[in-house]
Structure formats: structure tokens, C-alpha cells
Amino acid sequence: MKLSNRIANINAGGSDGWELFTRAREMIAAGQPVIELTIGEHDTPTDPIILDAMIASARAGNTGYAAVPGSPTLRQQIAARYQRITGVETEPDNVLVTSGGQAALFAAHLATLNPGEKGLICDPYYATYPGVLRAAEADLHSVPTRSSNNFLPQRDELAKAAKGAKSLLINSPNNPTGVVYPAETLQMIADVCIKNDMWLISDEVYDSQIWQGKHISPRGLPGMAERTLVIGSMSKSHAMTGSRIGWIIGPPEIVAQIMNLSTVNAYGVPGFIQDAAEFALLQGPEFEAEVADVFRTRTKLAREILLGSNILRLIPAQGAMYLMLDVRNTGLSGEEFANQLLTEELIAVMPGESFGHSASGHLRVAMTIPDEQFTHALKRLVLFAERLAAD
Ligand code: PLP
Numbered sequence: 001m002k003l004s005n006r007i008a009n010i011n012a013g014g015s016d017g018w019e020l021f022t023r024a025r026e027m028i029a030a031g032q033p034v035i036e037l038t039i040g041e042h043d044t045p046t047d048p049i050i051l052d053a054m055i056a057s058a059r060a061g062n063t064g065y066a067a068v069p070g071s072p073t074l075r076q077q078i079a080a081r082y083q084r085i086t087g088v089e090t091e092p093d094n095v096l097v098t099s100g101g102q103a104a105l106f107a108a109h110l111a112t113l114n115p116g117e118k119g120l121i122c123d124p125y126y127a128t129y130p131g132v133l134r135a136a137e138a139d140l141h142s143v144p145t146r147s148s149n150n151f152l153p154q155r156d157e158l159a160k161a162a163k164g165a166k167s168l169l170i171n172s173p174n175n176p177t178g179v180v181y182p183a184e185t186l187q188m189i190a191d192v193c194i195k196n197d198m199w200l201i202s203d204e205v206y207d208s209q210i211w212q213g214k215h216i217s218p219r220g221l222p223g224m225a226e227r228t229l230v231i232g233s234m235s236k237s238h239a240m241t242g243s244r245i246g247w248i249i250g251p252p253e254i255v256a257q258i259m260n261l262s263t264v265n266a267y268g269v270p271g272f273i274q275d276a277a278e279f280a281l282l283q284g285p286e287f288e289a290e291v292a293d294v295f296r297t298r299t300k301l302a303r304e305i306l307l308g309s310n311i312l313r314l315i316p317a318q319g320a321m322y323l324m325l326d327v328r329n330t331g332l333s334g335e336e337f338a339n340q341l342l343t344e345e346l347i348a349v350m351p352g353e354s355f356g357h358s359a360s361g362h363l364r365v366a367m368t369i370p371d372e373q374f375t376h377a378l379k380r381l382v383l384f385a386e387r388l389a390a391d
Contacts, residue, residue, distance in 0.1 A: 006135065009134045009137075010131045010135050012134055018354055020038075020335070020338050020339060020342060020348065020350065021348070021350065023342065024036065024342055027346075034346045034347070034348050035346060035347045035373065035377045036368075036369065037347065037366045037368065037369065038348050038349060038350050038366055039366055040175060040236075041368060042291070042294070042321075043370060044294075046240050046242070046243065049283075050279060050280045051276070053275060053276045054275065054279075057275035062271040062272050063270075066269060066271035067268060067271075067274075068268040069095075069096050069256075070095065070097025070247070070269065070274060071097075071274050071275075071278070073278055074274045074275075074277060074278045075092035075095040075097065077278050077281040078095045078247050079091055079094060079249075080281075082095075082217070086219070088219055091252070093252040093256075094250060094251070094252055094255060095248070096250075096255045096258055096259055097245065097246075097268075097269050098248060099244045100235060101232065103246065104232070104233070105128070105201070106132050106135060107248060107261050107262065107265075108229040108258070109132055109133055109135075109136040109138065109167065109169075109201065110136050110261060111254065111261065112166065112167045112199040113133075113138045114166075115136075115138070116139055117138055117166040117167075118138070118139045118141055119138035119140060119141070119165065119166060119168075119169070120158075120165050120167065120168040120169065121141075121142050121143070121168075121169045122143045122170060122171070123359075124145070124151060124177060124352065125142065125356050126175045126355070127354065127355065130142075138167075141161055141165065142356060143158055143161045143168075144157060144357065144358050145358050147313075147361075150179050150316055151358065151359070152182075153170075153185065155192070159192055162192050162193075162196040162198060163196070166198060167198055167199040167201060168189065168192075168198055168200055169203065170202055170203065170218075171203040172202075172204070172216075172319075173206035173207070173209055173210060173318065173320040174319070174320060175206065175322060176350070176364040177322070177324045177359070178315060178323055178324050179315060180212065180213040180215065181216070182213060186216050186221065187221060190221040190222075190223070193224070194224075194227070198227070199229065200218055200228045201228075201231065202219065202228055203231040205231060205235060205236050207237070208236065208237035208289075208292050209237075209295055211318055212318040212319070213319070229249070230250065231248060232248075232249065234277050234280060236321070237288050237292070238287070238288065240276075243276065244269070245273050298371060299367065301371060302314065302323050302367065302378055305382060306323075306325075309382050309385065310329075311327075311330060311382075311386055312325050312327060312382060314326075321366060321367050321368060322366055323367065324352070324364055325362060326361065327363055327385060331388070331389070332388060333353065333361055334352040334353050335353050337351070338350065338351040339351075341384055344384070345381070345384055347377050347380060349363045349365045349381070350364040351363060351364075352364060365381070
């Protein structure tokens with residue numbers, strides 16, 4: 001039986017350079033002591049107080065179908081959090097609760113793009129972005145960025161790509177680069193979106209992880225509220241990746257329509273998960289800071305270690321849980337470096353090539369192991385690069 005083109009195309013780009021990740025997993029399964037710095041997930045599980053709230057909710061009977069757009073009190077808390085962080089006025093009816101930021105990304109693209117319409121992403125990109133646009137049957141275009149510009153999109157390239165486009169997906173703080181978009185870049189993006197009458201889908205799932213600069217949501221810029229859909233999540237801010245809870249923030253009439261998609265797709269997020277998320281949000285900014293500070297500390301450690309290297313260049317680590325390293329001075333591609341590092345040092349990092357063409361010759365290092373092991377692994381990586389460059 002033949003499947004639809006839609007489903008067959010989701011992975012049209014193949015594994016997109018994730019062979020190294022698979023190889024590392026196989027080595028681990030075979031008992032090799034591989035140090036895993038590939039995946040963006042906290043090294044600690046969800047806080048027990050959140051789990052207690054989840055269990056209490058389920059035990060109290062909240063195990064039936066839940067409100068599809070999210071419970072009124074959770075939507076209220078999400079709106080209040082977004083308003084606190086960004087200063088942009090937000091009401092509960094601006095918020096739709098989804099099964100993680102991932103479902104929000106999918107819903108936002110399905111809602112804004114007709115099949116065949118041009119949708120833009122910035123290269124390098126988070127691994128699922130191309131598949132999301134392909135699943136929406138969009139005409140996917142990537143806007144290149146450059147290491148020398150800290151991977152920030154530039155006006156001329158974006159303006160050129162924007163001709164005939166209907167949507168642009170951005171991500172700040174950025175995975176994989178660790179860069180936080182400054183105000184000028186976001187204003188330039190807003191100008192291009194307005195000029196070309198485009199939707200802006202702003203993935204802000206790392207909004208609690210800012211080490212330098214400030215998180216600015218482009219939804220707050222003049223003329224942007226009606227054309228911006230913000231993607232958010234409890235995954236990174238509250239170490240709740242497995243709970244699968246996130247949201248879209250946008251104009252109420254758009255949110256109401258996207259809810260129709262949630263109805264036919266997931267029929268809501270489990271009520272006990274929603275209650276746990278609400279409890280977690282009520283713990284306030286101090287709780288989020290505690291979850292984030294682990295990565296702030298590791299960013300500092302990394303800066304100190306990499307300061308001494310004249311082979312590796314650290315892209316400014318301004319946010320999120322990743323380091324982006326330029327390894328071109330070793331003469332190797334990111335893939336070659338990462339593969340040799342895995343074979344010879346048993347350290348697994350992602351080649352930049354896994355995230356698009358713009359990050360070739362780079363590595364993404366997830367700062368997701370305890371400080372001491374992280375320091376040790378990074379020092380070994382630096383020594384390895386020096387050996388390669390000397391050969
Ligand atoms: N967006 C970015 C940039 C991410 O890095 C991730 C996860 O790693 C997601 C979205 C999806 O997050 P979740 O579906 O867990 O909320």
C-alpha cells in the first residue's frame with residue numbers, strides 16, 4: 001500500500017547527519033563508556049515537588065478528558081509568565097496549551113501555510129524544523145547565516161528569501177548556536193515580516209536560559225502582535241521534557257482556530273500534566289532560575305577552558321544549554337572531528353552539519369552532564385583539537 005506524499009516527505013532529507021548520534025547510542029548499548037554531549041536534556045529529572053502535584057491531581061480524579069485549549073487557570077499562569085518575562089500584555093485567550101513546543105511548532109505551521117506556500121527557517125536550525133515544514137507540505141527554504149556574524153540572520157539575505165514567503169521561523173535563544181538575538185536583529189526581522197506580509201513563528205522555548213543579553217519577544221514589537229505566534233514550553237524552563245506540555249501564544253481569534261486542530265489531533269493535554277505545569281509555574285522565577293543556573297555555571301566553565309585555545313573558537317554562549325565551537329582551524333569538517341572524537345576519546349558531540357549547511361566545520365556541545373565530568377570532557381576535547389591541528 002502506498003502512503004501519502006505528506007508522510008513520505010517528512011524525512012525527505014534523510015537522517016540529516018544524525019549518524020554520529022546513532023553510532024554513539026550503539027556504542028553505549030554495547031557497554032562502552034561514551035560521554036554523551038549530544039542531546040538537549042537536563043541531567044536531572046523533573047523536580048519531585050512537581051511530580052507530587054501531578055500524582056495528587058491524578059489521584060484526585062483528574063484523569064478524564066481535559067479542556068482542549070488548556071485549563072483556564074493554566075492559561076492564566078502561562079499568560080502571566082510570558083508577560084512577566086517579555087513585558088508584552090497577554091491574556092489567557094492568547095494562549096493555547098499543546099503537547100510540548102513540538103506540537104505547537106507543527107500547529108503554528110499548519111495554521112499559517114497552505115500546501116506549496118513558501119516557509120522560511122534560519123540555517124543552522126533545530127533538527128525537527130525541516131520535517132515540521134515538510135509535514136505541513138510547505139515549500140521549505142532556509143536562510144543561510146554565518147559563523148562570523150554569530151549566526152545572526154542578515155537583512156539582505158533575509159529580505160531576498162522573504163520574496164513570496166508566507167512565514168518565517170526563528171529561535172532565540174538559539175539551538176544549536178547558543179546565540180541570543182539582539183534587539184536590532186529582531187527589529188530587522190519584524191521589518192522584513194511586515195514588508196512582506198509574513199507570519200513570524202518565534203520559538204522561545206529557551207527563554208529562561210539567558211546568560212548574556214536579554215530575552216526579547218518579537219511579538220512585542222510594533223505591528224507584530226497580529227502576525228506573531230510564539231512557541232513556548234515547560235520542557236527546558238522546568239526540566240519537564242517528558243511531560244510534553246507547551247503552548248502557542250498569539251491573537252485570540254487565531255488561537256481559537258488552532259484549537260480546532262488540537263481537537264482533531266491530540267484532544268488536549270492530560271489534566272494531571274496541566275495541573276503539574278500550573279503548580280510548577282506557581283513556583284515562580286526563582287524555581288526557573290535554579291533549573292537554568294546549572295547551565296549558566298557550565299557556560300562559565302566552558303568560557304574559561306576555551307579562552308586558552310587558539311584552535312577552537314567559541315561562538316558567544318549567550319543562552320540555551322549548548323556551546324557552538326568552530327573547529328575549522330583543525331582542517332576537519334564538523335562530522336570528521338566529531339567522528340574521530342567519538343572513536344578516539346569516546347566523547348559524543350553533534351557535528352554542526354546535523355543542523356544545516358551554515359554550521360559545517362562546527363560542533364554543538366550539549367552542556368548536559370555534571371560540572372566535573374563536563375569540565376574534564378571539554379578539556380579533553382580542547383587537547384584533542386590541538387593534537388589534530390599540530391598533525
Ligand atoms: N524548539 C527548540 C529550539 C528545541 O530545542 C526543542 C527541543 O529540544 C523544541 C522546540 C521542542 O521542545 P518540546 O517539544 O520538548 O517543548
